Amino acid sequence: MPELPEVETVKRGLSPAMEGARIERLELRRGDLRFPFPANFEDQVCGRTIIGLGRRAKYLLIDLDSGKTIISHLGMSGSFRIEQGPVSQTPGDFRHERSKDEKHDHAIFHLEGKGGERRVIYNDPRRFGFMDIADRSELQNNPFLFGLGPEPTGNELSAAYLAERFAGKARPLKGALLDQKNVAGLGNIYVCEALWRAHLMPARAAGTLVTKTGKPKEPLDLLVASIRSVIADAIKAGGSSLRDHIQTDGSLGYFQHSFSVYDRESLPCRTPGCGGTVLRIVQAGRSTFYCPDCQK
Template identity: 60%
Template sequence: MALSRHLHKVNACMPELPEVETVRRGLQPAMEGSKIVKAEARRKDLRFPFQKDFIARLEGQTVTGLGRRAKYLMADLGSGDVLLMHLGMSGSFRVLEGGHNDTPGQFHHLRSEDRAHDHVVFHMSSGASVVFNDPRRFGYMKIIARNALEDEPLLKGLGPEPLGNEFDAVMLARSCFNKKTSLKAALLDQRVVAGLGNIYVCEALYRSQLSPRRLAATLATKKAEPTDHAARLVGAIHSVLNQAIKAGGSSISDHRLTSGELGYFQHSFQVYDREGETCQTKGCGGIVRRFVQNGRSTFWCPKCQK
């Protein structure tokens, strides 16, 4: 893939489920079981203003668990609060330990060194400092009482986790039953399935050989039972997400591992950002095309995706 084409799309992508899960796993050793000795908010806001008691509710609290819901990081605090964190378009974390910033690995894109965008810092009792850097400030953080999570507007209405046990062909078919939208639009709807974004929807549709223009309703029979298309698609979603997590997430955006390394799943893209290239499906011979769908670039092979 040409580097110029790869770089052209840097500003158009938001971290998706695999990227956020990779960040969660990278932060876990530094934060989980450790106390937030000191917290710094170096400005009054990110995408939204920080709560007035943001620092007070963090300092002195132990992070009892670090989880993920859709594209959100969720740090459980000993107080019963939960720190909800979203990376936005350009947000990333890095972990500093012993005064050193360990950034091993081969870099596909240079990591920003502009510390002027270090907006939030958590000084942990483990000796590590966890720094949130966000040049665009589209990320955000909010503290929510654990018993109020179900009513939190940011989380309310989210669909099932695509890698969770409850997400299967039956559930997907029921969610798409009688939907008049395209299949791609349905998969991007966070109420249908949580955490999927443009990259992995394109990849999953390609792997399941389903057209992004296909009606979502075709995943279900007239009795709302799953068709073979639904089973193929769920299998493809599982496969592409697990592969991407294993590879450390995709890094065509500003996403970085917390160590500073990049994820390398972008080298495994079979259709995304491959406009004009020959389809990789054996025996197809088609050409990957791009079109704009609901304001986003869709990459697909018109010959084998039906």
């Protein structure tokens, strides 16, 4: 499933084509994805101008001049592509073959803006993605967004904040970080990478990073810095194009070439001077990759 850096990459790729454009027509080629499309979806967006694109956790937010916001989730295999004229441009050194079957093009935004007409097409072979629409002033109460924790790159995420969330908790550290109520947008790949950078064992109890008085221990400060750095590096590299994720221009991200532990089972640890070997365990049904020598 695309994680925060992938969704951020999609947002940045779509912004030049969508921001300031008028939605002339929304073409829905089926009635549902993971969930049914909102009632009267076409009527709510047609004729509206897109005033901005945003992101919350793994959700893409498309703000309209009506005060409404389209909420989009890519699911497992969803992607957007931009077409202008009869040709779909897909530059990039690494390319992922897009579905050419029209049955996978489920929603098409026909736009008019600077530079003429264009189409932004949502393609989703597995149909695990979805779209919703809500009043922008009520987004915090939307069922998909309600209760999400702070963004991993925002000022609200701090060692003191995590100490408050982790205090007294025997829950494994990896599971605590994947909990979207603790930190919004973190997924399996980047939690593994952040824990490696912080030299922390994924199965370690979250509460062991907090003192008896509720203060963060030094490793928790390093963990926060590691979360920030791994997300920033992945966004800069264009995300991690595993399985179905592709950028809006069709090219793959490059961060997968920089993985230090994820999907590197039996390979040497990349911590200088470590000499350990990356292992894989399963936690809550997901693969966890770590170095038993330098992660404690």
